[in-house]
Amino acid sequence: MLEGMRSDDRVPGGVPGVDVPDRRGRTGLDRVGLDLTGNPRVRVREVELLSSSWYVLRRTTFDYRHSDGHWSVEERETYDRGNGATVLLYDAERATVLLIRQFRYPVYVNGHPDGYLLETAAGLLDDDDPETAIRREAAEETGYDIGEVRHVFDVYMSPGSITERVHFFAAPYSAADKVSEGGGLAEDGEDIEVVELPFAKALEMIGTGEIADAKTIMLLQWAALSGPFAP
Known part of the structure; x- marks a missing residue:
């Protein structure tokens, strides 16, 4: 998959791991984290699927409220290989x-x-x-x-x-x-x-x-x- 491909960057036949199954039969990998509500200082904006060749690499953009009260926009890449x-x-x-x-x-x-x-x-x-x-x-x-x-x-x-x-x-x-x-x-x-x-x-x-x-x-x-x- 191309670097930075988003869920709305459709290609013919769909995006593996997003709206069509990847090699391990998974879809919806770009939605993980969007429903998190446990920390009021974190608001997830967007999840990009970077790779799902075997394990899953995502880039997540979120708003973060710092200890002094100001908000910033942060990006983190996470590698998910399971527990x-x-x-x-x-x-x-x-x-x-x-x-x-x-x-x-x-x-x-x-x-x-x-x-x-x-x-x-x-x-x-x-x-x-x-x-x-x-x-x-x-x-x-x-x-x-x-x-x-x-x-x-x-x-x-x-x-x-x-x-x-x-x-x-x-x-x-x-x-x-x-x-x-x-x-x-x-x-x-x-x-x-x-x-x-x-x-x-x-x-x-x-x-x-x-x-x-x-x-x-x-x-x-x-x-x-x-x-x-x-x-």
Whole structure:
């Protein structure tokens, strides 16, 4: 779609994602946010659909009333990839955690040496509730069928531009829970390595930069401060 295409800039056959389905069958993507009323200091004027190739990029124009009472017209671009969930798998008896390693092109192009990040298992919710989604992702990525999960917190990971809210969980694992080799879904292009680490080593790797993924750092620090490995 052309940069800045508005809902009234019709092309023959319609605008994908606006009045005709895009590649994922979505329409009305230019109307999200127009009905927001929760903040009287914000009045949404217009939503432009910039891209819906897979996820959704919008530019929104809104009136904003500042603390001193004056109004200004603001523009923000938001990237909507849906919400997600992540889980820290831990073995308290053996003092280990189960992580995954996978290639992340965005970090590779932004200074990471090889683009391979150590992370907690995670994925988008799609049409599932957070707990169902994280059970699915844990099984696909690590090969473990986890039992009871604990909800830890929910976090907006990059609120300046990305709408995603991530639901954080923790769950114990043991050898008896392993049902497959994991590795992710080949049809989705996933090539995931399962990595078991001593918890103390994982904490050290935050300081050395060997673990540089935000959600993973947050869950490891939670585990050390108030989770399964707290004093």
